Amino acid sequence: MSEIRQLATSDSDFQQQLDQLLAWESVSDDAVNTTVNDIIANIRQRGDAALLEYTNRFDGWNAKSAADLEVPLARLEQAWNTIPVAQQEALNHAAERVRVYHERQKGESWSYREEDGTLLGQKVTPLERVGLYVPGGKAAYPSSVLMNALPAKVAGVSELIMVVPTPGGELNELVLAAAHICGVDRVFAVGGAQAVAALAYGTELIPPVDKVVGPGNIYVATAKRAVFGQVGIDMVAGPSEILVVCDGQTDPDWVAMDLFSQAEHDEDAQSILISPDADFVARVKQSIDRLLPTMEREPIIATALKERGALIVCQDMDEACRVANYIAPEHLELSVADPLVVVEQIQHAGAIFMGRYSSEPLGDYCAGPNHVLPTSRTARFSSPLGVYDFQKRSSLIMVSEAGADQLGRTASVLARGEGLTAHARSAEYRLK
């Protein structure tokens, strides 16, 4: 019998129970912080020598020179050529769809002229060099390579550098194959905080990048936070989450499996169902009980459902949407008859899967949109990873002689109001 919390929005303490359910704070403890800061300082001071030492120590290598840490592009092509055709086709299909979708996100420079000839605008340019962290070992996901590398490539990033640790020297063929079709420019077999530090500050071997993206363990996340400012970083993600909003008319087995598909990620993952149909919720619970023992990753799913899952009965769909907006879930399934109507009420979610056929795993792999999404209620203020994360803007200001006269008078008044007289005098020099 599976265990999962059962709540009702009519419970007097529902809001409190919901807040407890959602509570998540990832804190790097002092030991992790100290270790990471030491590693970063060492990489900055001693470059490749330190990188080689850490890699030999942590990943069980016996490399003699830093150059051994580079994985030649030919090795990526070789991986591509040796994976089964079905996987080649699936990777190609996914990559093509992700590329097409992300092309729509590309920002363009713009400008306009005012009557006096003054030009204003914004110039949009790609980042020059980006580092992509790919975890090694059991969490080595080729889909993660596609989702991080393709937006960078679509943005026009000149050099995309991938780092992937190879504990015991083992390389994941699917990861290399994915890197091959994404056009990753260089690959280094390094990981952990030392890889993040090398990307941020550069070593003799690894050139410094402008931004570091990609998932990783607590050491990687802590290192990313530490180098933020020196380079850009993407979000530091919390556990994966799904909220299924259902009108009660979807096959309960489908909903149960969708909840499992988040729960199988890890024990901290969060799967929640909300529906106004109490009888349907009970049937989903029966599906969970029946299907759970058949799952390959049953222990992980069972723990996640027990610790962080919930089945919630609500009053009506309007209330379901209000709860969804409060949760601001990473993945939101609107498993309803009229998703185009219901979605109008949704303000906060990383990705919205609309209709009974839009199961969340389609978005993880190949629908087109990115699977790197804001977690832990951060969809209130942040967005899926996208091309816009690999572009930046510069303001353009070209003031005509007439414009300088008009603007200078206003700037002078305001600058003097703030006591900044060099500002004022700089503007006043340009008055007629």
Add this chain to the structure above:
Amino acid sequence: MSEIRQLATSDSDFQQQLDQLLAWESVSDDAVNTTVNDIIANIRQRGDAALLEYTNRFDGWNAKSAADLEVPLARLEQAWNTIPVAQQEALNHAAERVRVYHERQKGESWSYREEDGTLLGQKVTPLERVGLYVPGGKAAYPSSVLMNALPAKVAGVSELIMVVPTPGGELNELVLAAAHICGVDRVFAVGGAQAVAALAYGTELIPPVDKVVGPGNIYVATAKRAVFGQVGIDMVAGPSEILVVCDGQTDPDWVAMDLFSQAEHDEDAQSILISPDADFVARVKQSIDRLLPTMEREPIIATALKERGALIVCQDMDEACRVANYIAPEHLELSVADPLVVVEQIQHAGAIFMGRYSSEPLGDYCAGPNHVLPTSRTARFSSPLGVYDFQKRSSLIMVSEAGADQLGRTASVLARGEGLTAHARSAEYRLK
């Protein structure tokens, strides 16, 4: 006689000197971190009671109840009505131009349909509630209110909450007037780490926001870093910077005053000139020597120029642009005859001021583009504050029955390749 570093790109150690010149690391020391973490924990635990205590202690108040900390909107209108007409006109002129420019940045939702009926897209929505930190005391700048508040309002943020400390109970009339014309929704007379904590976590008085923006001292900056994740934050800015690239044909007094206009911000501000015309550089140095004693903020300017300023002679304009891209300055003036040609070579800069009439202070106040810009070489990967910082995106995925069959096959192959069988089975349920 003023002191400022004189360099030439032909110096054998030029790159090293440049790196030393640009080096800047803002590190919050342990004492600041401890104080800030204590304040945040206290505000989270005790809410208004703690907020009141800190405000009475740090700002010299004698408030009895938390409600006293709210500044009524009528007080803002009163400030607007009492400032001189010239300042009213200047604020209106600036606000109108900033609003018009930022309207162009507004992102719109988009979607497309595929042949099998599958819909993909991205829904763009404003943040719901935003907190704007405005420093009190000597650095209370009304222009900063305009530049932070107007993009949020243009984005459609429902509730914009301003916090501003009032040391000794003193309110800056220009700041309140600026808040009035921006349509700020609520104002609280609190500051420091306690204000940031209150905005991030909420108290009985202050509702929790989704993002905190605006400049502040080291305690404010440290608190913003600490609450990041709970809420969004804007960049934590370093000292202000200007790089003037000049072909040698601009009035040297103009260039000297433009360098002063950054240097007067504070002793850490950075002003650099680069030109291929050594004789012109010498004339700018003469202008600096002559004008500096006439400046109201002479001591600050003199220190900034001595500690962090430089006059650089280069080989030609191409090299000037290469150095500019390396520096990735917050403000870049292209004080040249053909700025539309030269700008093509610029990749990294916060704002680009093109032509001899586009003095940087015009951008600080009223040209239209934002004056909150990436500093310390972060223009390599980040952008001016904009409407896009107050909007976020949700992916839209509505897969048709036929689409679920096609996509499900690919998702199934990839999910099984990653060992995630619940993902695979969720997709497989939707196959025909």
